[in-house]
Every structure is written in C-alpha cells, then in structure tokens.
Amino acid sequence: MKTQLWRVAPKFATYAAAAIFALAMASPGHAQSGPIKIGVIAEAQAVAGSSIPQAAQLAADEINASGGVNGQKIEIVSYDNHSSAAESVRAFQRAANEDHVNAVIASYISEVVLALEPWTGRLKTVMVTPGAASDVITQNIAKDYDHLKYTFHGYLTSTSIADLVCAAAKDLLATQLHLKSTVVMSEDAAWTTPLDAEYLKCLPEAGLKVLDHIRLSPDTTDFTPIFNKIEGQKPDVILTGISHVGVQPTVQWKQQEVPIPMFGISSQATNSSFWNDTNGAVEGVLYQAVSGPDVAVTPKTLPFVNAFKTKFGNFPSYAGYTAYDEVYYIADAIKRAGSTDPDKLVTAMEQTDWIGTIGRIQFKGKDTGNPHALKVGPDTITGLMLQWQNGKQVNLWPEKLANGKMKFPSFIKVGSAQ
Amino acid sequence: MLFWQILIDGFAVGSLYALGAMGFALIFGVSGVLNLSHGALMVAAVVAAWAAGNDLHVGPYAGAAIGVLVGLVASLVTYFAVVRPLQNSQKIREDEKEIFILTATLLWGIMIQELIAYFYTNNAKTVSPIVGGVINIAGVRTPANELFTAIVCWIVIGVLWLLVNRTRAGKAVLAASMNPRGVTLLGIELPQIYIAVWAIYGVLIGVAGVLLGMFLGVSSYSVGPLTASAFSIVVLGGLGSVSGALIAAYVVGYLETMTAYLISPAYRTIPALLLLVVVMYVRPRGLLGRR
Known part of the structure; x- marks a missing residue:
C-alpha cells in the first residue's frame, strides 16, 4: 500500500500543479490580443429575454463594422439560462473562467441578477443587467462596494x-x-x-x-x-x-x-x-x-429599432434597447480605460456619459444609496x-x-x- | 353575489378539469398507461390553435379545429412512437413496462415543452375566443366564453357517454377497461381498442386544451401543473374510473375556486392537494376506484 502511494504521489502532485497553473491562467483580467469578448446570459425562450442576445449582437456588428475598439473586434458569447438562477451562475462561471469574457450582460430577472451579483466580485468580472429592476441589486453594492463594484444596473430600479x-x-x-x-x-x-x-x-x-x-x-x-x-x-x-x-x-x-x-x-x-x-x-x-417602437426618445432610438426589425423580423423587447446600449457603453468604457482590466473597466464605466436609445446613460456614484443605478430625470431618462x-x-x-x-x-x- | 360567483366559476373550472382528466382516466383504465405527457399534449393543442390564428390568420372556429386536430395527432404520435414500442418490446420485462412507459411519457412531455418554448417562447398564449361579451347571471357579470366553455365540455362529455354506453366499439372499450384478457377472448383485438382510446383521448385533450386556451390561457410552464392536476383528479376519483374523474374534477374545481375567493388566490391549489392526501389515507382506491 505504501509503495503504491509513493508511486502515485508525484504524479498527483504534477496534476495538482498543472491544475493550479491552469486556474491561475484562467483568472480574468489578463490582457488579451484577441477580440473583446462580451458574454450575454439571457432567457432565450422568453419574449423579453430573447431580444437581449440579438440586440447585443447587432451592436457588436455595428461597432466591428466601424473598426472595433482600439483595433480589437467585439465578440458576443451567448448563453441561454432557461430563466434559471442556477443555470445563470454556471453560465457566468463558464463565461469568466473558460471563455474569458471581459464583461457580461445578464438577464431581465431580478432573482437571476441577485444570484449572479456575488460572482461578479468573486470572479472580478463586470456585469450589466439590461432588464432586472430590484433596488436590492444596487443596495448590495452600497453595502459591499469593494466586492460588488463590478455589478452595474443598466435598467431602472423598481x-x-x-x-x-x-x-x-x-x-x-x-x-x-x-x-x-x-x-x-x-x-x-x-x-x-x-x-x-x-x-x-x-x-x-x-x-x-x-x-x-x-x-x-x-x-x-x-x-x-x-x-x-x-x-x-x-x-x-x-x-x-x-x-x-x-x-x-x-x-x-x-x-x-x-x-x-x-x-x-x-x-x-x-x-x-x-x-x-x-x-x-x-x-x-x-x-x-423606456422606449416605444415609434418614439424617437433620442436620435439613436429609431435607427436601432429599424435595424433590429430588418435583421430579426420583430421589434426589440424593452431589454433589447438596454442590451444594445450596454454593448456600446461597455465598448466605450474599454476604449477610455485603454484596457480590459476589470478594475480599470469599473472606473471607466462609472464615468459613463452615453446617449443611448433610452436616454442619457449615467450611473449613480459610490456614495449614493444605489451606486451603479441609472440616473433618472429630465436630463437623463424620463x-x-x-x-x-x-x-x-x-x-x-x-x-x-x-x-x-x-x-x-x-x-x-x-x-x-x- | 359571491355565492353565485363561486358557483359559476367553479362550474366552468370543474367542467374543464373533467374533460382534461377523463381522457387521462380512460387511457389508464384501458391500457394501464399513466401518460405523464398529458399537460404537454394539451399545451401543444393550445399553441397550435393560437399559432393558426396568428400565423395563418384563420378564424376562431378554424383555429379551434386545428387545435383539436393537433391534440388528436399528438396523442396518436405519443401512442405509436412512445407507448406502443415499449408495450411490444421483448427486451423489457413485463412487470417493468409500466415504469418504462411512465418515464418515457414524462421525457416525451419535457421534449414537447422545450420545443414549444424554443419555437413559441415560454410566454403565455391565449386562443381567440369563439364567443365574446358578457352575460349577467344573478348579478354576476359572466364572460359568455366561460358559459360556452362549460356547455362545450358537457356536450363532449355527453357524446363520450353515448359512445361508451351505446355503441359496440364503445362497449368494447368499456369491457377492455374492466377485463382486457376477457375482451381478447371475445375476438376483439386489443391494439385496435388502444388506438381507438388514444384517438378519443386526443380529441378530449384537444377540446379541453383549446377551451382552456380561450378561457384562461397557457404557457409552456403550464405543462407540469396540467399533468399534476389531471393526475390528482384521477387519483382522487379512483384510478381508471372515468365517472370518478368527473366527480373529482368538480370537487377540485369548486375547492380551488372557493379557496381563491374566500381565502386567497395564492393558496388556490393547496386544499385540493390536502384532500388528496386525506383520501390516500382513508380510501386509497379513490372515490370510485375499482383497483
């Protein structure tokens, strides 16, 4: 028995070392020379959710057609979460650890986003939700900013x-x-x-x-x-x-x-x-x-709606508008940060001032009760x-x-x- | 006022439950198959009727007919593609077949549910009602469609009763549900009876599904609850007893409606499930069960 153990131990040690090395390499935030990857975790089977990956892809295509970001193309990696929080967490882990995405756009369901929120800190991956509404998402950020600052609320709070x-x-x-x-x-x-x-x-x-x-x-x-x-x-x-x-x-x-x-x-x-x-x-x-098919909320709204309708044959759901904007302002933040480093990206995202399809996108500051919630009012979103x-x-x-x-x-x- | 409201609503809901559950009971009574794809087949009929209205732009009658037809076809496909191969299989031991069929129909139901969600999303669908407007009954503003639902349910139940009790084929089905071996001794082919029963079942769930789609609406999420409600009604009524299912359907329908009105709609299904537990303890064979 002892001799067997001796024979196996070095092999085991090698595997363990390899695994640790692989894990270390897999941690997000490493500079990449390939495309900028944005993971999209959404409810593909729900009407509201199905527009999310479509709108994100449309935005990515447009950005890529005009040269990409800092010379890099944007690649959308989609995951269907079947409206389940557990599946979303698995998708988020896969997105961060295996697919090495630089940011994630996730879900219109508050329960799902609340389940993902702690993982944004653990895996240091920026996440923006295009459709969840619960105030608790941003209240959590206020309570534990250092860990949860990677979460951004890209839709209005309840x-x-x-x-x-x-x-x-x-x-x-x-x-x-x-x-x-x-x-x-x-x-x-x-x-x-x-x-x-x-x-x-x-x-x-x-x-x-x-x-x-x-x-x-x-x-x-x-x-x-x-x-x-x-x-x-x-x-x-x-x-x-x-x-x-x-x-x-x-x-x-x-x-x-x-x-x-x-x-x-x-x-x-x-x-x-x-x-x-x-x-x-x-x-x-x-x-x-926050939007309607024939309402020109901003000069970008109707061109987006028309492009979406042409490409997918139907109008976007409310989360489609926000997902489209999110790809743009994530790309903009990466451009301004000059990096995909998650902490630098968070800082750049916090300074977002972007005219999107639903209005002017600005996030509330660290010292408010709802950090990273969208500002609402006559100057931003009405x-x-x-x-x-x-x-x-x-x-x-x-x-x-x-x-x-x-x-x-x-x-x-x-x-x-x- | 509330009394009449409960009486009317409970009757409509009970009639709908009865129609859905009677087919389920019939299949079990005749062939011993507990079809766990029941809810999925009903939802398929609803979605077909809805899609016919929206994609093919047919009228409400044609839409309803297409829904019933899809219910019938889906039922026969279930029998020929899922149930019959297992019933005839030489590789599965006789005493294990029931559990194989149970599992297979469950998986088949999940497959249908996922396909519906994939192609038509999991958002709820409603079938365009054949009759609109409201009728005032004892001070209760009742949708005409609700009465229509109850009336059609009873017509179909009546036709089923005539079919089973007054026709030769129906009597053979009834006989098969009592003693399958005896029927074969009389020279009647059991497989033919099975096909007839699955066809009747298909029409029943098609009609029940379309009416449910007009009255309340369904989504791919309804698959589980629909199977569960048919299952509990049939167990409550006595496995295999069609008249037991009929009575149990009204018991459950009224119990749910009373709970929804008098306590809270959120607790709607709980008393019926408690009753099921009590019946299981006191009278395991159900209200009118033979086995």
Whole structure:
C-alpha cells in the first residue's frame, strides 16, 4: 500500500500543479490580443429575454463594422439560462473562467441578477443587467462596494420606475381624467417589493388614494377572484406591477369586461408581439416603458429599432434597447480605460456619459444609496407611458414625445366609481 | 353575489378539469398507461390553435379545429412512437413496462415543452375566443366564453357517454377497461381498442386544451401543473374510473375556486392537494376506484 502511494504521489502532485497553473491562467483580467469578448446570459425562450442576445449582437456588428475598439473586434458569447438562477451562475462561471469574457450582460430577472451579483466580485468580472429592476441589486453594492463594484444596473430600479409611473399618473390620471383612487395589483417577486413600497408612497402624492394593495402569485392562472375583489373596492384605476405574468390577466380583464382601466408596469405589454399574444385584449392598457417602437426618445432610438426589425423580423423587447446600449457603453468604457482590466473597466464605466436609445446613460456614484443605478430625470431618462390602441403602441407621456391621445375600449367606465 | 360567483366559476373550472382528466382516466383504465405527457399534449393543442390564428390568420372556429386536430395527432404520435414500442418490446420485462412507459411519457412531455418554448417562447398564449361579451347571471357579470366553455365540455362529455354506453366499439372499450384478457377472448383485438382510446383521448385533450386556451390561457410552464392536476383528479376519483374523474374534477374545481375567493388566490391549489392526501389515507382506491 505504501509503495503504491509513493508511486502515485508525484504524479498527483504534477496534476495538482498543472491544475493550479491552469486556474491561475484562467483568472480574468489578463490582457488579451484577441477580440473583446462580451458574454450575454439571457432567457432565450422568453419574449423579453430573447431580444437581449440579438440586440447585443447587432451592436457588436455595428461597432466591428466601424473598426472595433482600439483595433480589437467585439465578440458576443451567448448563453441561454432557461430563466434559471442556477443555470445563470454556471453560465457566468463558464463565461469568466473558460471563455474569458471581459464583461457580461445578464438577464431581465431580478432573482437571476441577485444570484449572479456575488460572482461578479468573486470572479472580478463586470456585469450589466439590461432588464432586472430590484433596488436590492444596487443596495448590495452600497453595502459591499469593494466586492460588488463590478455589478452595474443598466435598467431602472423598481423605485425609479414607480416614481416615473407616479409622475405619469399625476399628469394623465389625476389631472387629465380627474381620477382619485386606485388599487395596486402587483406580482409577488423580488422586483415588486421596492416597487410597491414606492407606489404606496408616491401615488397619494400624485393625487391617487390607494384603497388596497394586492400581491398576486406569479403562478396565478385564473384572475377572476382578483379582479372581483378589486372591483368590489371601486377604485378608479388599477395600478399594475406585472412582468412574469401578462397575457393571462390582460385577456381575462378584457373577457370579464372589468370596467376599470389598467395603468402602470406591464413588462410583457412592451413587446410588439403582445397584441397577438392576447388576441387584441390589451386594447386600452396603459404601460410604462423606456422606449416605444415609434418614439424617437433620442436620435439613436429609431435607427436601432429599424435595424433590429430588418435583421430579426420583430421589434426589440424593452431589454433589447438596454442590451444594445450596454454593448456600446461597455465598448466605450474599454476604449477610455485603454484596457480590459476589470478594475480599470469599473472606473471607466462609472464615468459613463452615453446617449443611448433610452436616454442619457449615467450611473449613480459610490456614495449614493444605489451606486451603479441609472440616473433618472429630465436630463437623463424620463421614461414613457404608452397605450395599446388598435394593435399599435401609442405614446401618451411625456407630452413632448406623445404621438396620440388616451382612449379606452367601450367596457371601461372611466371614473365610474366617483 | 359571491355565492353565485363561486358557483359559476367553479362550474366552468370543474367542467374543464373533467374533460382534461377523463381522457387521462380512460387511457389508464384501458391500457394501464399513466401518460405523464398529458399537460404537454394539451399545451401543444393550445399553441397550435393560437399559432393558426396568428400565423395563418384563420378564424376562431378554424383555429379551434386545428387545435383539436393537433391534440388528436399528438396523442396518436405519443401512442405509436412512445407507448406502443415499449408495450411490444421483448427486451423489457413485463412487470417493468409500466415504469418504462411512465418515464418515457414524462421525457416525451419535457421534449414537447422545450420545443414549444424554443419555437413559441415560454410566454403565455391565449386562443381567440369563439364567443365574446358578457352575460349577467344573478348579478354576476359572466364572460359568455366561460358559459360556452362549460356547455362545450358537457356536450363532449355527453357524446363520450353515448359512445361508451351505446355503441359496440364503445362497449368494447368499456369491457377492455374492466377485463382486457376477457375482451381478447371475445375476438376483439386489443391494439385496435388502444388506438381507438388514444384517438378519443386526443380529441378530449384537444377540446379541453383549446377551451382552456380561450378561457384562461397557457404557457409552456403550464405543462407540469396540467399533468399534476389531471393526475390528482384521477387519483382522487379512483384510478381508471372515468365517472370518478368527473366527480373529482368538480370537487377540485369548486375547492380551488372557493379557496381563491374566500381565502386567497395564492393558496388556490393547496386544499385540493390536502384532500388528496386525506383520501390516500382513508380510501386509497379513490372515490370510485375499482383497483
């Protein structure tokens, strides 16, 4: 037994040394002469997620066609996470350790991004999310900046979204339609916890009294009892916070002819395919978004939408716009940093000032409560409030970008509760 | 008001469950196959009806017909490509065949689910309803489509009852569910009965799927819950008992609806599952089970 061990030990030591060497070589941040690699981890099977790798590829193609970054081409490496946090973590590890990506664009699901966040620090790899919303992502960065500074929130935080919805609600609902009360209806998920908290705070300030607050399970298939309960409370409007669910509540709202308008966040309604998915039941639904198919938020918006439509045959989802911008500003940061070193890249990313498709991209600073969250406001991102009308997504707010007027299907009794 | 609401909604949901679960019970009763691809086949029918409306731009009737047809074809493909080769295999021991078929149908269901998600995304789909508008029943604003769902379910259940009890082929199916060996002694070929049963099953899940798609909508995520609900209804009703499945479907439908209205929609499925556990303890063969 002893002799056998002696025979094996040196061999084992050699393997171990080789493995350690390989691991050392694999650690990210080494200067590379090949292309700049951006990993894209997304939900290829979901409408919102499927636009992410497509938009990223489109941006990379455009950048490469105009000469690349510092002479290097950009290569997109895509991973389908099947909407699973566990698969996302494995993909992230593979992206960083095996595929040696220089940055990662990941997911529209907050739970997934929260699972990936600690790994950005462990593997020192910059990650930007194009669609998750939970405020906790950036709150975590505030608590442990040194480890989590590699995470950037490339989409609005839930609190910011709620504030934008309230701003639109004040103009469109309280001032224009003289509506006075609402029931908040949101899905039970990580992103809606801060959203609801802010809704409950900002809606009364916008002039809408909150009569009730309903959190529904994302597994709900029959929404009749929920609409029934809401109707019993006689609100003027239903304030939504839904993303994982969308088709079913919308179709049932129409089918049951619930006479109360729906207004707020309905992420799936941002997809151009939503009209077909709901067989037109979405008519009259108002939803917040950072972009819309025919709205020139910035001079870059419509050229992107057209290029995307030409290449992929459909309009991008909301996370498509942000993913497209992200490739550009990551490339811009690498250019300014003159390196793909993760720490230098973080510093450069923090100084981002980029006009993208959804507005002007700037990140909040290290000393705020939400470092690396997007700045929101008239100078940066204002968001939109759109309404589905006759199969089209019509923008109603802010007024300077509006291309239509608010109107509702006949079963809606606007302000009937008053 | 709430009473009527629960009565109407529970009836629609129960009818839909009944239609879905009866086919499942029939297949088990006749051939001993627990088809775990049940939910996937239903979702396939819904997605087909949806795609026919959206991609081929056909009307609601044609869309529904295409959905039912896809349910039928998917059911027969399941039988010929997945179940029959295992039933006829010489390499698998007789007593192991059930577990092989169980696993194979489960995998087959996952394959269908992934294919649907790949080609049509995992976002929910709804079928364009044949009837629109709402009807006021005892003060409850009821979608006409909900009533339509319940009526069509009962027509199909009625036709199935006539088929099984009033036709020769139906009687052979009934006989086969009671004693397969006896039927073969009468000179009736079991494989033919199997094909007939899988065809009936295909139509049932096709209709149930399309109605579900019109009433509530489904996504590729619905595959598991649909199989699970059919499975628990059939176990509750008594494995293999079609009338037991019918009763159990209404028990589950009303229990779920009452929970959703009176407690919270989030706990909708829990009491029915608890009931299943209790029935398993007190009466393992289910409400009307023979085995």
